[in-house]
Amino acid sequence: MSIQDIIEGKKEWRAHVARxxxxxxxxxxxxxxxxxxxxxxxxxxxxxxxxLLSGIIDLFEEGASLGKGVLEVTGSDVAAFCDELIKDSKTYADIYQESVDQKVSKAMKKVTDKTK
Incomplete structure (x- = not known):
């Protein structure tokens, strides 16, 4: 990542925060x-x-311009709203679960190999 990328990223983030x-x-x-x-x-x-965060702001700006309360936009279960947004995305929890599964499989293979 170049210095220019970092500077552009900071500008983008500041604009995001301003929104x-x-x-x-x-x-x-x-x-x-x-x-x-x-x-x-x-x-x-x-x-x-x-x-994704900018998309949420877009949605919120639209809801606010229509005079809706935020929970009319998201629903009362905000965590479920978030989960729906990321349902098709790989999460850190997914990566951790895969890591655990791989470690268990590797350990079980060693145990199985020793008993043969």
Missing amino acids: VKGLPKDYQIVYKEIQKYLFKVGPVELTDGIG
């Missing part, structure tokens, strides 16, 4: 919780850019 700050307060609160949730359990590709 969040432009949302009504209830939308800002829910957005920040969604962001935390996605950073903890979310898709691996979230670290490659802010596309």
Whole structure:
């Protein structure tokens, strides 16, 4: 990653944060919780850019412009809303599960090989 890429990434992030700050307060609160949730359990590709997060802001800006409350946009179960957004994406949990499965398989193969 070049210095120019880092600078552009920071500019993009600052613009993103400015959009969040432009949302009504209830939308800002829910957005920040969604962001935390996605950073903890979310898709691996979230670290490659802010596309998903920008899409959420687009949705929130539209909802706010229509006079809807944020929970009218997301539903009352915000975690389920997030899960639906990332349902087809590989998550860190998926990677961890695969790692555990591989380690168990490798260990069981060693045990099986020793008993033969």
